[in-house]
Amino acid sequence: MTSSRGLFERARELFPGGVNSPVRAAVKPQPFFVEDAHGARITTTDGDELIDWVMGYGPLILGHRNGKVLARVREQLEKGWLYGAPSRTELELAEKILRYYGPGMVRFVNSGTEATLTAIRLARAYTRRRILVKFEGCYHGSNDSLLVKAGSSALHYGVPTSMGVPEELAALTIVLPYNDIEAFMDAMGRVGEKVAAVIVEPVAANMGLVLPKEGFLETIKEEAKKAGALLVFDEVVTGFRLGLGGAQGEFGVKPDVTTLGKVIGGGFPIGAVAAGKDLMMELSPSGPAFNAGTFNAHPVSMAAGLATIEALEEGWPYRIADEAAGDVAEELGRIAEDKGLDVTVNRLASMLQIFFTEGPIRDYSDVARSDKGKYGRMQEAMAEAGVFIPPSQFETWFASAAHTEECVMKTVEAARRALVH
Numbered sequence: 438m439t440s441s442r443g444l445f446e447r448a449r450e451l452f453p454g455g456v457n458s459p460v461r462a463a464v465k466p467q468p469f470f471v472e473d474a475h476g477a478r479i480t481t482t483d484g485d486e487l488i489d490w491v492m493g494y495g496p497l498i499l500g501h502r503n504g505k506v507l508a509r510v511r512e513q514l515e516k517g518w519l520y521g522a523p524s525r526t527e528l529e530l531a532e533k534i535l536r537y538y539g540p541g542m543v544r545f546v547n548s549g550t551e552a553t554l555t556a557i558r559l560a561r562a563y564t565r566r567r568i569l570v571k572f573e574g575c576y577h578g579s580n581d582s583l584l585v586k587a588g589s590s591a592l593h594y595g596v597p598t599s600m601g602v603p604e605e606l607a608a609l610t611i612v613l614p615y616n617d618i619e620a621f622m623d624a625m626g627r628v629g630e631k632v633a634a635v636i637v638e639p640v641a642a643n644m645g646l647v648l649p650k651e652g653f654l655e656t657i658k659e660e661a662k663k664a665g666a667l668l669v670f671d672e673v674v675t676g677f678r679l680g681l682g683g684a685q686g687e688f689g690v691k692p693d694v695t696t697l698g699k700v701i702g703g704g705f706p707i708g709a710v711a712a713g714k715d716l717m718m719e720l721s722p723s724g725p726a727f728n729a730g731t732f733n734a735h736p737v738s739m740a741a742g743l744a745t746i747e748a749l750e751e752g753w754p755y756r757i758a759d760e761a762a763g764d765v766a767e768e769l770g771r772i773a774e775d776k777g778l779d780v781t782v783n784r785l786a787s788m789l790q791i792f793f794t795e796g797p798i799r800d801y802s803d804v805a806r807s808d809k810g811k812y813g814r815m816q817e818a819m820a821e822a823g824v825f826i827p828p829s830q831f832e833t834w835f836a837s838a839a840h841t842e843e844c845v846m847k848t849v850e851a852a853r854r855a856l857v858h
């Protein structure tokens with residue numbers, strides 16, 4: 438049986454929830470299986486062609502099966518794909534990253550989760566402190582220390598969002614509302630000298646898309662510095678996505694540590710930590726903070742990442758992707774207005790999300806007001822009309838350099854039918 442329905446039945450016996458990452462199970466009317474993908478389109482095992490606004494949840498900024506990335510990966514495969522020893526491409530990719538996120542050094546790992554895990558270990562080692570500060574609605578991968586939500590005490594010491602995370606560990610993480618400068622200043626005033634790191638998505642892409650309000654990033658940088666805590670920008674999504682310089686380039690605020698992933702691997706598994714040399718020298722083998730990995734700096738990911746960044750440096754991929762996202766966002770707003778729907782669309786560069794509530798959408802509590810049922814119904818109707826959008830309100834739509842005007846038109850047509858009261 439090769440229908441998605443049949444395959445999903447089989448998958449349910451093999452994997453918890455039938456999938457290997459939870460959001461994939463949320464796709465309605467039911468998760469589809471992919472046979473092939475090219476440009477901005479996915480073909481399912483059922484033979485349906487879908488315009489893809491998920492793009493692997495962010496990495497595929499050049500589109501599926503980009504020719505330049507494919508050629509570089511093939512070239513690498515011809516030379517072997519795992520050495521357990523350094524290869525030249527890792528130097529080239531690190532130099533590219535440091536051109537935009539440096540000066541300093543890099544450690545390559547295999548996922549965004551590992552990047553944030555390594556960044557917070559590094560920060561704790563460097564500062565000899567234990568407390569972390571994060572923001573509600575920001576996601577930093579499936580690390581124990583960051584799978585935490587605000588507890589009920591005034592200081593918002595965290596409680597686990599997942600069974601299996603020890604409460605004692607979660608209690609070392611303070612969770613504050615995103616974009617709330619006062620709450621941050623208050624918390625830092627009380628416990629700042631114990632804080633090892635403040636970690637933030639400088640543009641939040643895991644509660645839909647939420648932009649930092651003016652002064653937010655500047656304030657957390659200033660206050661973290663005053664307290665002797667390190668500022669970590671989690672740019673796993675935004676790095677090389679919002680532009681070559683990511684969110685720090687867009688907003689002109691430089692963190693102490695940057696975590697990267699997604700785009701820098703061109704669709705292959707990757708994560709990276711970039712920071713100043715004195716800090717990075719804390720990492721093993723030069724320093725006492727441990728990190729290692731069989732697949733760290735995997736040659737295929739290095740090759741794909743390098744090809745991707747070289748293409749991005751030509752500028753045109755950003756122009757196309759940003760314009761596609763801009764056009765869709767504008768049209769979604771127009772359709773909602775024509776139909777008298779209470780909808781807010783947030784968009785930045787090639788990322789967007791639609792919320793079924795009045796704006797502005799500035800933090801998790803705003804997102805929580807959005808009608809998730811309506812979003813789910815929209816996703817299902819869009820899928821039926823041949824358009825794949827993220828199945829969760831908390832994800833973000835990603836445009837790519839392969840999203841043509843025709844893709845935009847078809848998406849807008851589908852949305853006109855899908856958006857109902």
Ligand SMILES: Cc1ncc(COP(=O)(O)O)c(C=O)c1O
Pocket residue numbers: 494547548549550551553576577578579638642643671672673674698699707708
């Ligand atoms: C901001 C952010 N940080 C970290 C991660 C974790 O990355 P990965 O899924 O590669 O482990 C994600 C994943 O979506 C993310 O959005």
